[in-house]
Amino acid sequence: MISEIAAKTILSAVPQPDPWFGLRYSMNLYRGCQHQCIYCDSRSTCYGIENFSDILVKANAIELLRRELPRRRVKGTIGTGSMHDPYMPLEAERRLTRRALEAIAEHRFPVHVITKSDLVVRDADVLSGISAVYAAVSFTITTADDSLAARLEPGAPSVSRRLRGMEALSGRGVLVGVVLMPILPFLEDTEGNIRAIVTRAHQAGAAYIVPAFGMTLRDRQRDYYYAQLDCLFPGLRKRYEQRFGDRYSCGVPNAHRLEECFRSVCADRGLAIRMPVYPAPSAEQLSLF
Numbered sequence: 001m002i003s004e005i006a007a008k009t010i011l012s013a014v015p016q017p018d019p020w021f022g023l024r025y026s027m028n029l030y031r032g033c034q035h036q037c038i039y040c041d042s043r044s045t046c047y048g049i050e051n052f053s054d055i056l057v058k059a060n061a062i063e064l065l066r067r068e069l070p071r072r073r074v075k076g077t078i079g080t081g082s083m084h085d086p087y088m089p090l091e092a093e094r095r096l097t098r099r100a101l102e103a104i105a106e107h108r109f110p111v112h113v114i115t116k117s118d119l120v121v122r123d124a125d126v127l128s129g130i131s132a133v134y135a136a137v138s139f140t141i142t143t144a145d146d147s148l149a150a151r152l153e154p155g156a157p158s159v160s161r162r163l164r165g166m167e168a169l170s171g172r173g174v175l176v177g178v179v180l181m182p183i184l185p186f187l188e189d190t191e192g193n194i195r196a197i198v199t200r201a202h203q204a205g206a207a208y209i210v211p212a213f214g215m216t217l218r219d220r221q222r223d224y225y226y227a228q229l230d231c232l233f234p235g236l237r238k239r240y241e242q243r244f245g246d247r248y249s250c251g252v253p254n255a256h257r258l259e260e261c262f263r264s265v266c267a268d269r270g271l272a273i274r275m276p277v278y279p280a281p282s283a284e285q286l287s288l289f
């Protein structure tokens with residue numbers, strides 16, 4: 001079900017420092033996600049989303065953003081792509097992300113987009129304009145295998161399409177890379193998978209790959225994931241239960257070896273393993289506000 005809501009605010013301050021992406025603000029234009037990845041953390045009870053397949057569109061988002069941007073005097077990176085995908089299929093028609101990027105470009109803020117969709121290429125013109133300040137697009141890729149991705153991320157475009165999207169944006173001068181997380185234990189934790197993702201991302205113009213060697217699991221998210229494992233990979237739930245019990249942080253069993261492999265392939269290809277972020281304002285600059 002898709003419905004509209006009126007939001008109260010659209011930019012939230014991110015607790016500093018953000019070690020992954022250097023974000024200062026987060027912006028969520030939708031709530032819920034059509035990509036329906038079976039491992040999605042946003043199903044956790046703490047986020048208060050009763051039915052994650054119901055999509056809420058923040059109908060007044062652009063109006064709010066245009067009001068809030070001039071009031072944010074510290075120019076810091078605006079991140080979008082947590083708890084929803086800003087380029088889920090609905091965006092093709094609603095164009096909230098595009099219109100938000102246009103407002104961000106006018107106010108000269110830096111931006112970081114995380115997505116699993118090549119629909120982002122539609123906005124290459126706006127993103128390459130924002131690149132004069134700072135724009136980065138990170139494609140989430142957890143497996144190099146299109147058929148496995150179709151089972152794990154049933155509503156998202158194939159990995160091959162994501163990589164073609166990355167190549168197109170890179171060709172337009174936009175900073176692009178990969179968010180290689182989660183890596184699902186017993187499904188994606190092979191050296192072959194890691195090597196294939198790094199190699200293909202490099203060919204597509206990625207400048208960085210940010211990994212996490214495992215996944216998180218809690219309450220409703222775990223229940224949903226295990227139910228999906230029962231349908232898609234019968235017998236696998238038992239291995240998870242034996243290895244992880246009630247643990248939140250579930251590292252892949254061979255994390256050390258996999259990380260060594262990852263670092264070595266990235267070094268061979270000159271890929272950064274941390275994201276080049278927009279510089280945080282100095283204490284001196286902050287004191288001016």
Ligand code: SF4
Nearest residue numbers: 033035036037040084
């Ligand atoms: S694309 Fe991201 S937010 Fe959407 S279902 Fe997948 S993991 Fe969740």
